Amino acid sequence: MEKLLDKWVNQTNWNENIASALATFCKLENLEISKKTIFENYIGGEKMANFSEVSRFCTEWGIDHIGLNFVKKHLDNQFLPAFVLMDKYHTVLVIKIKNDEVYFFDGVRGLIQESIDSFFERSMGHIVLVEVGNYKKEAYYQKHVKEENERIKKISDHFSVKIIDHFLTSEECDLLKEKGESLYVRSQVSASEGNGSEISSIRTSSSAFLVQKDSFFDDIRERAAQLINLNKERFESIQLTSYTKGQLYDAHSDAFADYDTDALKEGQRTDTVLVYLNDDYEGGGTFFPYLNKIIKAKKGRAVTWKSLDENGKIDPLGTHGGLPVMNGRKYICNLWARNTDQSNWK
Ligand SMILES: O=C(O)CCC(=O)C(=O)O
Numbered sequence: 441m442e443k444l445l446d447k448w449v450n451q452t453n454w455n456e457n458i459a460s461a462l463a464t465f466c467k468l469e470n471l472e473i474s475k476k477t478i479f480e481n482y483i484g485g486e487k488m489a490n491f492s493e494v495s496r497f498c499t500e501w502g503i504d505h506i507g508l509n510f511v512k513k514h515l516d517n518q519f520l521p522a523f524v525l526m527d528k529y530h531t532v533l534v535i536k537i538k539n540d541e542v543y544f545f546d547g548v549r550g551l552i553q554e555s556i557d558s559f560f561e562r563s564m565g566h567i568v569l570v571e572v573g574n575y576k577k578e579a580y581y582q583k584h585v586k587e588e589n590e591r592i593k594k595i596s597d598h599f600s601v602k603i604i605d606h607f608l609t610s611e612e613c614d615l616l617k618e619k620g621e622s623l624y625v626r627s628q629v630s631a632s633e634g635n636g637s638e639i640s641s642i643r644t645s646s647s648a649f650l651v652q653k654d655s656f657f658d659d660i661r662e663r664a665a666q667l668i669n670l671n672k673e674r675f676e677s678i679q680l681t682s683y684t685k686g687q688l689y690d691a692h693s694d695a696f697a698d699y700d701t702d703a704l705k706e707g708q709r710t711d712t713v714l715v716y717l718n719d720d721y722e723g724g725g726t727f728f729p730y731l732n733k734i735i736k737a738k739k740g741r742a743v744t745w746k747s748l749d750e751n752g753k754i755d756p757l758g759t760h761g762g763l764p765v766m767n768g769r770k771y772i773c774n775l776w777a778r779n780t781d782q783s784n785w786k
């Protein structure tokens with residue numbers, strides 16, 4: 441697995457998903473097509489790259505391929521590698537099946553393993569099998585491209601992730617980091633049974649809970665409140681999170697699921713203001729898989745979005761996570777607002 445991960449060419453821009461899959465494929469197959477050529481030619485223009493780029497790429501470079509409606513039997517080593525269009529508007533590169541698990545490269549998440557059933561369930565029903573030889577090439581894509589563009593337009597009309605640079609000064613970032621330094625414990629997530637929280641491989645960072653009384657913390661909450669036009673009482677106590685090399689937070693919503701009755705007793709999370717406290721590390725961007733967007737850290741930068749839709753339900757478009765840190769140490773500050781008064785931190 442380690443060796444295979446070396447072949448991964450990650451995407452660093454939201455519209456580079458296909459280019460990442462294609463470049464990873466070339467590296468795996470030792471094709472001498474440069475990463476630069478791929479990233480310059482197959483990023484899909486101003487919108488995100490769409491699945492037809494895979495076929496265009498193969499045609500242009502004389503690589504035997506076929507586009508098909510995806511059925512489970514394609515998940516067989518004899519047909520691989522294959523490009524599959526997943527939900528989340530992502531194309532992934534499937535390379536191996538072993539013990540009913542699919543191994544695939546994802547532009548933002550690297551080399552992933554998932555059960556065949558759940559992988560198939562998540563997919564959008566389109567696959568390109570590469571170098572399979574015997575099939576005839578056919579064009580399946582136009583209809584899909586149109587649907588894809590419509591879906592993306594709908595998304596960008598309804599959901600926004602706002603970026604506010606210089607929300608905190610560099611000195612404030614340093615001070616906040618310092619205040620948390622001795623308080624880190626392994627991060628947890630809500631327990632799957634809905635009572636309490638637990639350690640999980642989906643979140644491997646450490647967290648510091650800044651529950652002490654401090655006018656500095658109050659001031660930050662006040663500014664977060666002004667930023668998104670809420671009462672400061674709606675903000676929880678500040679949490680810092682830190683990731684060392686390899687640590688990550690997989691895709692999730694900050695809002696609590698219905699079954700998470702323990703957490704919901706204190707109210708539902710509605711808004712997030714996330715602040716980057718440093719930027720001297722590699723990797724570790726904040727990714728929004730449904731929006732095909734990765735936000736890069738910049739010291740003092742705040743990012744804000746809503747977790748619930750207009751009906752108060754968890755909005756899948758707010759799904760996000762922290763990519764693995766490649767080098768160095770990442771520090772963020774989380775300011776979460778709930779729909780009830782949280783001011784027992786006073
Ligand atoms: O580390 C990141 O960029 C995201 C963190 C996050 O989503 C969280 O702490 O809830």
Ligand SMILES: [Fe+2]
Nearest residue numbers: 692693694760
């Ligand atoms: Fe989060």
